[in-house]
Amino acid sequence: MSKKKSKQTLIERMGNSQIWKSIIRSGIPRTRRQRMHAILGSVFLHLHPARLPKHAVKIGYTWCMGGLSFFLFVVLTITGIMLMFYYRPTVEYAYTDIIDLGEQVPLGIMRELHRWGAHAMVLTVWLHMLRVFMTGSYKPPREFNWGVGVLLMTITLFLSFTGYLLPWDQLAIWAVTVGTNMARATPFLGNEGPGAAMLAIGDINLVHAGSDVRFALLGGRFVGEATLLRFYVLHCIGVPFIAMIFMAVHFWRIRKDGGISGPL
Amino acid sequence: MDALKHAIDLLSAPTISFTLITVLFPFVFPPGDWFEKIHRKLGFWRIWTKPGLYISLVLITLFFIMGYYDPNFNITLTKPDNFPIILLVYSVVICTWLSMYKAYENDKRMDRGEKPAEYNDPDDKVLVWPDLVYIEFIALIIFMVFLIVWSVLVAAPLEEPANPAATPNPSKAPWYFLGLQEMLVYYDPWLAGVIFPGLIIVGLMAIPYITTSSDNLSGFYSFKERRVGIFLFMYGFLILWIFLIFIGTFFRGPNWNFFGPFEYWDPHKLVPLTNVNLSEYFWVKWIKTGLPSNILLRESIGFISVIIYLGVLPVLLAKYVLNDFLKKVGPVKFSFFVFFGLSMLSLPLKMYLRWMFNLKYIIAIPEWFFNI
Amino acid sequence: MSEEKFIPEASVGTPQGKGSGSTMERRSFFKWLSIGWLAFTAATGAFFTVLIRFLFPNVLFEPPQSFKIGYPEEFEIGKVDIRFKKKYNVWIVRNEEGMYALSTVCTHLGCTPNWLDTERKFKCPCHGSGFRATGMNFEGPAPRPLERFAIHLADDGQVIVDKNKNFKFEKGEWGRSESFLKV
Numbered sequence A: 001m002s003k004k005k006s007k008q009t010l011i012e013r014m015g016n017s018q019i020w021k022s023i024i025r026s027g028i029p030r031t032r033r034q035r036m037h038a039i040l041g042s043v044f045l046h047l048h049p050a051r052l053p054k055h056a057v058k059i060g061y062t063w064c065m066g067g068l069s070f071f072l073f074v075v076l077t078i079t080g081i082m083l084m085f086y087y088r089p090t091v092e093y094a095y096t097d098i099i100d101l102g103e104q105v106p107l108g109i110m111r112e113l114h115r116w117g118a119h120a121m122v123l124t125v126w127l128h129m130l131r132v133f134m135t136g137s138y139k140p141p142r143e144f145n146w147g148v149g150v151l152l153m154t155i156t157l158f159l160s161f162t163g164y165l166l167p168w169d170q171l172a173i174w175a176v177t178v179g180t181n182m183a184r185a186t187p188f189l190g191n192e193g194p195g196a197a198m199l200a201i202g203d204i205n206l207v208h209a210g211s212d213v214r215f216a217l218l219g220g221r222f223v224g225e226a227t228l229l230r231f232y233v234l235h236c237i238g239v240p241f242i243a244m245i246f247m248a249v250h251f252w253r254i255r256k257d258g259g260i261s262g263p264l
Numbered sequence B: 001m002d003a004l005k006h007a008i009d010l011l012s013a014p015t016i017s018f019t020l021i022t023v024l025f026p027f028v029f030p031p032g033d034w035f036e037k038i039h040r041k042l043g044f045w046r047i048w049t050k051p052g053l054y055i056s057l058v059l060i061t062l063f064f065i066m067g068y069y070d071p072n073f074n075i076t077l078t079k080p081d082n083f084p085i086i087l088l089v090y091s092v093v094i095c096t097w098l099s100m101y102k103a104y105e106n107d108k109r110m111d112r113g114e115k116p117a118e119y120n121d122p123d124d125k126v127l128v129w130p131d132l133v134y135i136e137f138i139a140l141i142i143f144m145v146f147l148i149v150w151s152v153l154v155a156a157p158l159e160e161p162a163n164p165a166a167t168p169n170p171s172k173a174p175w176y177f178l179g180l181q182e183m184l185v186y187y188d189p190w191l192a193g194v195i196f197p198g199l200i201i202v203g204l205m206a207i208p209y210i211t212t213s214s215d216n217l218s219g220f221y222s223f224k225e226r227r228v229g230i231f232l233f234m235y236g237f238l239i240l241w242i243f244l245i246f247i248g249t250f251f252r253g254p255n256w257n258f259f260g261p262f263e264y265w266d267p268h269k270l271v272p273l274t275n276v277n278l279s280e281y282f283w284v285k286w287i288k289t290g291l292p293s294n295i296l297l298r299e300s301i302g303f304i305s306v307i308i309y310l311g312v313l314p315v316l317l318a319k320y321v322l323n324d325f326l327k328k329v330g331p332v333k334f335s336f337f338v339f340f341g342l343s344m345l346s347l348p349l350k351m352y353l354r355w356m357f358n359l360k361y362i363i364a365i366p367e368w369f370f371n372i
Numbered sequence C: 001m002s003e004e005k006f007i008p009e010a011s012v013g014t015p016q017g018k019g020s021g022s023t024m025e026r027r028s029f030f031k032w033l034s035i036g037w038l039a040f041t042a043a044t045g046a047f048f049t050v051l052i053r054f055l056f057p058n059v060l061f062e063p064p065q066s067f068k069i070g071y072p073e074e075f076e077i078g079k080v081d082i083r084f085k086k087k088y089n090v091w092i093v094r095n096e097e098g099m100y101a102l103s104t105v106c107t108h109l110g111c112t113p114n115w116l117d118t119e120r121k122f123k124c125p126c127h128g129s130g131f132r133a134t135g136m137n138f139e140g141p142a143p144r145p146l147e148r149f150a151i152h153l154a155d156d157g158q159v160i161v162d163k164n165k166n167f168k169f170e171k172g173e174w175g176r177s178e179s180f181l182k183v
């Protein structure tokens, strides 16, 4: 009898301890009030409201796709940082470092997690868009957040694309060669784009292979050393940074627009 | 078996498969009453019932199993980077089905005068802790397990070291861009690689601003409430994006030639690709004078067609076809809607012009890098 | 407690001398305001211009653009020479009259086509463009012929290819003497 009582009090004692209370301010979330406090008092969980309409927590409604997209972004950030410990973005080392990541590093699936995770994120983002469309959730007052979402999708694709070059194998450079050659044809800004020839002073072309958008992206006239470095920096810092800003806006607006959409 | 494989090879040629899907599409996602009637009559609504899903999944699985045991299809099917496409096929089919299934259920409820299934009493809310937090936690764990199993089973691909002098044949963009690469067969890079992607992004962002305010109902699955919107969006998403990715992954072989799924990828397959510009059709073949040397005169027919397509056609549409819609949304929204719609339509249009008349460019001014 | 609050003179401005005086002030205020905004816009613009300029380095570490490829007799008439494809991205074609250097960059999207000797054409693996040995495009999506590079004889009799200068057919540049080496 006394044993049972002491067991109960163990959890309770833990919940009432100074350490626990300092972290989870409201004690063990048992009562309705405490549970709401658990959400509101946590910097991470207070992305959520404290209470939700019933349909919003059903898998069948949101498919959890937005949440999974964000989760994958976190997974990719962590595994990506791990990969950065071994990978050197130079033509000389990139390829061999990738091989070493599979063969010489314990837990040799870090690269797989990162690559398949990236593919999966493209998928979840598309499916998330599909569900938002099919539930009509893009309509007022959520028009702006739909727009932010479209930009997030574009950023996700660009993140994936910049990462594609880093293994520096045949697949990588040719996919990126084909992809970035389109930039060459940008109207006015690409050296083979319509209108580019108009931007000239007398005989001197302002837009040529050494001064167009493609050059700015590649850091050269073709996919080489400078490109690898530029893509590496964009992939590891530049684009994730932009993605995080947009995600913050996205999540903020979900709350401000009245939480998950639902019929009135 | 071989006859079946051969039949599938023939059917999957883009000329046939694309036509088939495009013709069937309005009867699967009927945008109007007449289509709806045929949709009911032909029993297509059964796709959006539970047996419909099971049958689709079984058919897809059979197709992949058949491919797995076929020496030719096996090569493309088991490439590690193509695994996401298989996942894509399953998840898109399941998710499309789920949303349509729920939409039809809701439509039936609303016909009976009930509220949609998502409706809850606003006072009857659930707590995020534990209800949502736990669901997220479970979803997260299941997904992580899935990702780890996938990573253990399938090694990430790594091909030979980069060699700028040897382009692999075929050379493909990452799979999520294969829709764009397919577009490149029909349009020049400045359109397919720059303008159209830009229009896709802007067009998607414009969706909430050009829909009519009368269908201002959101937050539940429904088809009847927004059938035209779903029809257009789904045509773009399922056909012009996902289906083109599928074609690009499995059906495009050496020299970017088309190959049926069970066909051997012969690098020497000869496909006559002699395409003719509109200007040549007009000046050389039709009035037989030879190409004029003035560029603008030479391409005048092309310019006129483009102006008719983007300038005159919208006016005709506004007058005779979409006048109700114009009245509802006003001229500004209408113009944007028609512009994005016609831009989207221009892809299948050019595909058919190419297939039927070997038309290369409508406007061909390589001197200025301006080809349409 | 005093009812009145202390109002410093400066915060109210000067009530006297309205009329022309205050409009003058207003005018000069707007003048300074617009100058301020102009300066701000110009500075911001300059800053972003410099940012963009930053993306274009002054020196490029790329392989030399001009190189010797041997003596003209080493090239067989009627053959497309693919020895320099890997290192310099050029094909050397020799015919009865002379020789020319073709760029190996497909004019569609920059893949490297392959020379198919039996079919006597360059075939691009990416989107199937085909070019004749002359560089003329005849099939697939390529919008224009391959580019040619400047080619001439050095003092020691060797052939020099200079990739700094290229010649485009559609601009009528293949007729220029530098684009073709008469042998």
Ligand code: HEM
Pocket: A062, A064, A065, A066, A067, A068, A069, A070, A073, A125, A128, A129, A132, A135, A137, A138, A142, A145, A146, A147, A148, A149, A150, A152, A153, A156, A247, A250, A254, A259, A260, A261, A262
């Ligand atoms: C990196 C990509 C993205 C992340 C991490 C993300 C995350 C989320 C999350 C967690 C939600 C909550 C509801 C749910 O899970 O469905 C949500 C809702 C929403 N998302 Fe996204 N999203 C992304 C991309 C997109 C895209 C591509 C679109 C549309 C084009 C979009 C539009 C919306 C809209 C309109 C809502 C509100 C839906 C409602 O209230 O029912 N998001 N997003």
